[in-house]
Amino acid sequence: MHARMPKNFVLDQRIERAANAIETGAAAYRGRWAEACHPLTEHGTERFERVHLDLGCGKGAYIAAMAARHPDTLFIGMDSEPVCVVHAAQLVLDRGLKNALVIPGDAARLDRIFALGELSSISINFPTPHPKRRNARLRVTTAEHLDGYRPLLKADGILALRTDSLPLYEFSLPQFKTIGWNVTCATHDDRAAHPDQPITEYEQRLTEQGATVHAVYARPAAQPATQEQLQAALELPQSLIDYLPEDLFAGEYIPYGMSYAIDNLRNRRHHLAARKDAYSDRI
Structure with missing residues (x-):
């Protein structure tokens, strides 16, 4: 999902102000994030117990909330949209978080940034669904992408997908299963299944529009x-x-990226029904 550029937004100045929470040379930390990013203490250099990647972090509300709750974990937000990187980094700075930072980028370069088994967990919250067949490879939950995340996670690590898009959930779940991931939870109501998940402004807005959050939690395949x-x-x-x-009229909420397709299908059904009624009236 693309973030809008605010009016009069001077991106370079915002990047400069938020630079202390943005790491542009991420590859240099490969294999040593837990030590390199831990604040110095009177006992010398220590390390975080866990490293968590929030892939497609948006404006950073999730990593900020989680970092405040779990000070022993390093939370790294990653996003390909510069405006999101800046917003997330500024939020980290505003809240004074010492265990969170943001890096620009996307899933294609993860193996150059993280070493084997370096991540304890990965979260993918409300990713762009890319509904068209020709764009399927861009979905961050394809089997190919999942297989790329697998070696970066610890053996007991976990990946969590959360989405308002039922079609994306239904596409993603068999992707996990087909390549041997251990699905520990698959739910159509993640808020009920995991009530302690932080509610971001984005999720709150979706919920008010009638969305439910579908989620898959899975551990990586052994091979x-x-x-x-x-x-x-x-x-x-x-x-x-x-x-x-099957019943497109069952609910009024339309997931992001699906409105055009659903409107077309609904209109087609409506026209077919109208033709059928007209034909019935003539006989």
């Missing part, structure tokens, strides 16, 4: 995906239209 597994995942339906519910 890399085979070519056969990756091919099997690719052979699953790739368009999110294929994962729409």
Whole structure:
């Protein structure tokens, strides 16, 4: 999801002001995030107990809330949108958090930033669904992407996907299973399943519009995906239209990125029903 650029937004100046919470040379910390980012103490250099990556961190509300709750964990937010990186970094600074920072980038370069087994957990909150078949490879929950995250997570690490998009959830769940990830929780109401999750402004806005949060929590497969597994995942339906519910009229909430497709399908059904009624009236 793309963030809007505010009017009169002087991005370079904002980046400079928030620079203390932005790491642009992230690759230099590969394999030593827990030690390098821990504040110095009277006992010398210490290390964080865990490192958590929030992939697609948006404006940083999630990592800020989690960092305040878990001071022994280093929370790293990552986003490809410069405006999101700046907002998230400024939030970290404003709240005085010493265990959170933001790096610019996306899932394509993770192995150059994190070493094998360096991450205790990864969160993916409300990612862009990319509903069209031709853009399926851009979804951060494809089997290929999941297989890329696998070696970076500890053996007992966990990846959490949270989304308002039922079609994205229905697409993603078999992606995890097809390549051997251990799904520990799959739910259509993550707020009920995990009530302690911080409620960000974005989630609150979605909830007020009628959304529920679908979620998948999974531990990485013990072995890399085979070519056969990756091919099997690719052979699953790739368009999110294929994962729409049978009754499009059951709920009024339309997930981000799906409004055009749903409106078209609803209009098509409406026209077919109208034709059927007109034909019935003539006989």
